[in-house]
Amino acid sequence: MNVELIDIHKHFGSVRANSGIDLKILPGTIHGILGENGAGKSTLMKVLAGFIPKTRGTILLDGSEVGYSSPEGALRHGIGMLYQDPLDFPPLSVLENFMAGQVRGATMGTEVHRARLLELCTGLGFKLDPDVPAGRLTVGERQQLELARLLSSGARVLILDEPTTGISGLQKEVLFSALKSIARGGRSIVLVSHKLEDIEALCDEITVLREGIVTGTMERPFSTQALLSMMFGSEPSPAIRSGHEPGAQALYLDNVSAPGGRAGLAECTVHVSRGEVIGLAGLEGSGQEVFLRIAAGLIRPHRGRVHVGRRDMTGRGYHAFQSLGVAFQPASRLEEGLIRGLTVTEHCALGEGGGQFMVQWDTAEQDARDKIRKFQVAGTPDSPVESLSGGNQQRLLLAFLPEEPELLLLENPTRGLDLESVHWVWDHLDAHASRGAAIVFSSSELDEILMVADRVLVFFDGHIIKDERPEDTDALALGRAIAGKM
Amino acid sequence: MALETALTLTVVLGFTTLVLLLAGAPPLESYRQIVKGSLGSWGKVTHVIKVWIPLTLAACGLLYTFRIGLWNIGVEGQVMVGAVLTTYVLRTGSDGQHGQYLLAAALLAGMAGGALWAVMAGYLKTRGGVHEIFAGLGLNFVAQGLVLWLIFGPWKQPGIASMSGTETFAEHLWMPYLEGLRISPAALGMTLTSVVLTAYMLRATRFGLYLKAIGSNEKAAFLFGLRPQATMILAMVCAGGFAGLAGSFQVAGVYHRLIPAISSGYGYLALLVVMLSGFSVWVSPLVAFFFACLNVGSIQLPMVLQLDSSLSGVIQGTLVMAALAMHAMRARSRKGGGPDAGG
Ligand SMILES: Nc1ncnc2c1ncn2[C@@H]1O[C@H](COP(=O)(O)OP(=O)(O)O)[C@@H](O)[C@H]1O
Numbered sequence: 100m101n102v103e104l105i106d107i108h109k110h111f112g113s114v115r116a117n118s119g120i121d122l123k124i125l126p127g128t129i130h131g132i133l134g135e136n137g138a139g140k141s142t143l144m145k146v147l148a149g150f151i152p153k154t155r156g157t158i159l160l161d162g163s164e165v166g167y168s169s170p171e172g173a174l175r176h177g178i179g180m181l182y183q184d185p186l187d188f189p190p191l192s193v194l195e196n197f198m199a200g201q202v203r204g205a206t207m208g209t210e211v212h213r214a215r216l217l218e219l220c221t222g223l224g225f226k227l228d229p230d231v232p233a234g235r236l237t238v239g240e241r242q243q244l245e246l247a248r249l250l251s252s253g254a255r256v257l258i259l260d261e262p263t264t265g266i267s268g269l270q271k272e273v274l275f276s277a278l279k280s281i282a283r284g285g286r287s288i289v290l291v292s293h294k295l296e297d298i299e300a301l302c303d304e305i306t307v308l309r310e311g312i313v314t315g316t317m318e319r320p321f322s323t324q325a326l327l328s329m330m331f332g333s334e335p336s337p338a339i340r341s342g343h344e345p346g347a348q349a350l351y352l353d354n355v356s357a358p359g360g361r362a363g364l365a366e367c368t369v370h371v372s373r374g375e376v377i378g379l380a381g382l383e384g385s386g387q388e389v390f391l392r393i394a395a396g397l398i399r400p401h402r403g404r405v406h407v408g409r410r411d412m413t414g415r416g417y418h419a420f421q422s423l424g425v426a427f428q429p430a431s432r433l434e435e436g437l438i439r440g441l442t443v444t445e446h447c448a449l450g451e452g453g454g455q456f457m458v459q460w461d462t463a464e465q466d467a468r469d470k471i472r473k474f475q476v477a478g479t480p481d482s483p484v485e486s487l488s489g490g491n492q493q494r495l496l497l498a499f500l501p502e503e504p505e506l507l508l509l510e511n512p513t514r515g516l517d518l519e520s521v522h523w524v525w526d527h528l529d530a531h532a533s534r535g536a537a538i539v540f541s542s543s544e545l546d547e548i549l550m551v552a553d554r555v556l557v558f559f560d561g562h563i564i565k566d567e568r569p570e571d572t573d574a575l576a577l578g579r580a581i582a583g584k585m
Numbered sequence: 586m587a588l589e590t591a592l593t594l595t596v597v598l599g600f601t602t603l604v605l606l607l608a609g610a611p612p613l614e615s616y617r618q619i620v621k622g623s624l625g626s627w628g629k630v631t632h633v634i635k636v637w638i639p640l641t642l643a644a645c646g647l648l649y650t651f652r653i654g655l656w657n658i659g660v661e662g663q664v665m666v667g668a669v670l671t672t673y674v675l676r677t678g679s680d681g682q683h684g685q686y687l688l689a690a691a692l693l694a695g696m697a698g699g700a701l702w703a704v705m706a707g708y709l710k711t712r713g714g715v716h717e718i719f720a721g722l723g724l725n726f727v728a729q730g731l732v733l734w735l736i737f738g739p740w741k742q743p744g745i746a747s748m749s750g751t752e753t754f755a756e757h758l759w760m761p762y763l764e765g766l767r768i769s770p771a772a773l774g775m776t777l778t779s780v781v782l783t784a785y786m787l788r789a790t791r792f793g794l795y796l797k798a799i800g801s802n803e804k805a806a807f808l809f810g811l812r813p814q815a816t817m818i819l820a821m822v823c824a825g826g827f828a829g830l831a832g833s834f835q836v837a838g839v840y841h842r843l844i845p846a847i848s849s850g851y852g853y854l855a856l857l858v859v860m861l862s863g864f865s866v867w868v869s870p871l872v873a874f875f876f877a878c879l880n881v882g883s884i885q886l887p888m889v890l891q892l893d894s895s896l897s898g899v900i901q902g903t904l905v906m907a908a909l910a911m912h913a914m915r916a917r918s919r920k921g922g923g924p925d926a927g928g
C-alpha cells in the first residue's frame with residue numbers, strides 16, 4: 100500500500116510537535132524516521148496510526164484520502180502501530196492478548212488462534228509461549244507478541260516506534276530479520292528511531308525530522324555524516340570515560356541468592372566502591388534486575404548478606420536503604436517510575452517537605468521550574484507526566500534522583516534517549532560519581548557500558564560470569580559472554 | 586467536569602425514564618410527583634435534608650478511599666457500627682445529667698466505631714491480602730448481625746423485643762433541633778464542614794497528595810518513598826470516621842434509638858453518589874441532594890400512580906448500572922485511570 104502524508108500539522112497547545120510534514124512510504128520497503136528526542140517522530144506516527152487527531156493535513160492511502168479517528172479505524176485501513184510503551188494487558192496470557200482486539204475472527208475458537216499465533220511466530224523466528232501471562236514477558240517479547248497480533252489483524256503498514264530500546268542485542272537481531280521478511284512479503288515498515296546505526300542497518304529510505312519539520316531524506320547508500328547534520332544541525336561531541344579512583348566500600352553483596360525475573364540470582368558476591376561506575380550487561384532477565392533490586396532493598400535475598408556502606412542491611416526494607424542515600428530508578432517509566440495523572444509539580448511536591456502537613460505548592464512549582472530548566476525537559480510544571488515524550492520522561496526521572504546520593508542504582512538510565520542526551524545524562528551522573536557516589540547501572544547498549552563504566556559485570560542465567568575493566572575487554576568479548584560463551 | 590456531570594445526569598434521567606416507560610408509568614407525571622413529594626413543602630425539604638446528611642457524610646469518607654484506589658464497600662457496615670457505639674454511649678446516660686457531654690462523647694464514639702470497622706477491612710487487605718470489596722461485604726453482614734442481635738438481645742425494649750428498635754432515649758439526649766423543622770442545625774453544620782474539610786484535605790495537604798499518588802500508581806509512589814499500606818489504612822480511618830458520624834447522626838439526631846435499618850442503605854447509595862459525581866468533592870453533595878430528593882419523593886409514587894413499590898428498587902438498580910457505565914467510560918477516556926481524578 101502507498102502511504103502519503105501531506106502537510107501534517109500537530110499542535111499541543113503552544114507546542115508545535117509537527118509543523119508541515121510531507122512523507123511518502125512505498126509498499127515493500129522499510130522506511131526509517133530518524134530524529135533526536137522531541138523531534139516529533141512519535142507524534143507523527145500516532146497521527147498516522149489514528150491514535151491522536153491531527154491539527155491539519157491530509158493522509159492518502161493508495162491515492163485516496165482517508166479520515167479515521169482511532170487506532171481501530173486505522174487498522175481497518177491496514178495501518179498498525181507498535182507503541183514505544185507497550186500497551187498490552189499484563190495479567191492475560193500471551194494467547195489472550197493475541198486474540199484481544201482482533202478485527203476478524205471473533206467467531207473463531209481459541210485453538211484456531213493458537214495455531215495462527217504459533218504459525219506466525221515460526222514464520223518470524225519468534226519464540227513465544229502462548230500460555231504464560233503477558234506480564235512476564237520482556238519488552239522484546241511483548242513487541243513480538245504485538246507484532247504478531249497486528250499482522251494477524253491485517254496490518255499492511257507496520258509502524259514501530261523506537262523498537263530497539265530496552266531489548267537485548269539478540270532480540271534486536273530477531274526483530275530485524277522478521278522485519279526484513281515482512282517487507283519482502285510486500286508490506287511496508289516504518290521504523291522510528293533516534294539510533295542512527297539501527298536505521299542505517301535496516302532501512303531502504305530515511306526521512307529525518309528535527310523540531311517538527313523534515314530536514315532531509317536519503318536513499319541507500321547513506322552518508323552518516325549527512326544524516327547526523329540533518330539530525331542535529333551540527334555534530335555532537337564524544338563523551339569521555341569517567342575513570343574515577345575507587346574509594347571506600349559502598350555496597351557489598353556477600354554470596355547472595357534470590358528468586359525473581361527469569362533466572363533469579365545465584366551466589367553473587369560483589370564489592371562496589373565509592374566513586375565507582377559499574378555497568379551491568381546481559382540479556383534481559385539474566386539477573387541484572389534482581390541484582391539492582393536487592394541492592395535497593397526492594398527484593399530480600401533468601402540467602403547471603405547485603406551491606407550498604409559499612410552497614411549490614413540484610414532483611415531491611417527499601418525505605419531504610421533510601422535513608423542511607425540509596426536511590427533506585429526503574430526502567431519502566433510509566434509503570435514504576437512516574438505517576439500517570441500527576442503533574443511535574445505534584446511529583447516535586449511528593450519528594451519534599453516530609454514532616455509538613457500542608458503541601459507547599461509555591462515551593463513545589465518553583466522546584467518543578469528549576470528541574471525543567473536544569474534537566475532540559477520539554478514541558479511545563481503543569482504538564483501531566485504522561486504527556487511528555489519518552490526522552491523527556493527519562494530526564495524527569497533523573498531530575499527526581501536525590502541531590503547527594505551515596506549509591507545510585509539505575510535500570511537502563513538512557514533507554515530511549517538520543518546520543519546527545521545520553522552524553523548529557525552521563526555528564527550529570529559523572530558529577531555524582533566525582534562527589535563519591537557509586538553508580539551501578541544496567542544497559543542493553545554495550546557501547547554505552549564500554550564508554551562510561553569503570554567495571555563491567557556480565558550476567559548470564561543468574562550468575563555473574565565476567566567482571567572486568569573496559570580496557571581489558573571489548574564489545575566482541577562481552578557479546579560472547581552475554582550469550583554464555585566464554 | 587461540569588459537562589461530565591451534566592452528561593451523567595442525562596444518562597441517569599434517561600435510564601429512569603426508560604424504566605418508568607417499561608413499567609407503564611407516565612414519566613412526566615412521575616417526575617412531577619417526585620419533585621412535589623420532595624421539594625413541595627418545607628416539611629418535605631426537611632425530610633430531604635435528613636437523608637442528605639448521612640449520604641453526604643458517607644460520600645465525604647468515600648472520597649478518601651476512592652482517591653487512593655480502594656473500593657470501600659464496607660461503608661455500609663461502618664455507618665452501622667458508628668450507630669451502635671453512639672447508642673452504647675447514650676444508653677449510659679439515663680440519669681438526666683450532662684446531656685451535651687454525653688452527646689459529644691457519643692458522636693466521637695460513633696466516629697471511632699466506623700473507623701475501627703474500616704481499619705479491619707484495611708488490615709484484611711494490606712496484611713491478609715483479602716480484597717477490600719470482599720472484606721467490606723463480609724464486615725457489612727457482621728455489622729448488620731450485630732445491630733439485630735443487640736436490638737433483639739441485650740438492648741431489647743423492656744418486656745418485648747421488636748423490629749421498631751431499642752427504647753427511645755430520654756429527650757435531653759437528642760441532638761438539639763429546630764422546633765418547626767425537626768432537623769439538627771449541629772448535624773447540618775458538621776456535614777457542611779465535613780465537605781469543606783474534605784476538599785481542603787484532598788487539595789492542600791500532603792496526605793491528599795499521597796492518596797492521589799498511591800491511587801494512581803502504587804509502585805511508583807512506593808519508590809518515591811511513600812508508604813502505600815499505611816496510607817491506605819489512614820484513608821480507611823477517614824472514610825470510616827465520616828461514615829461512623831453518619832451513623833451517629835442517624836441515632837442521636839433522627840431516630841433517637843437504634844433501629845434494624847439504621848443505615849438505610851445510605852452507605853451503598855453514597856458509593857453511587859461519589860461515582861456519579863466523577864469523584865469530585867464539590868459535585869458529590871449536589872448529587873447526594875438529587876438522590877435524597879429521589880429517595881424522599883418516590884415514597885408516595887407507588888400510591889399516587891398505582892405502581893408497584895418495588896419499582897424504586899428497579900430504578901436504583903438501573904442507576905447502579907448508569908454509574909458503572911459512566912465509570913467505565915471515564916476510565917476509558919483516561920486510559921488506565923481509576924477512581925483517582927476529580928477534585
Ligand atoms: N500529549 C502531548 N502534549 C503536549 N506535548 C506533547 C505531547 N506529546 C508530545 N508532545 C511534545 O511534542 C514534541 C514532540 O514529541 P514526540 O513526538 O514524542 O518526539 P519524539 O518521538 O521525536 O521524541 C515534544 O516537545 C513533546 O514534549
Ligand SMILES: [Mg+2]
Pocket residue numbers: 140141142183260261488489
Ligand atoms: Mg518518541
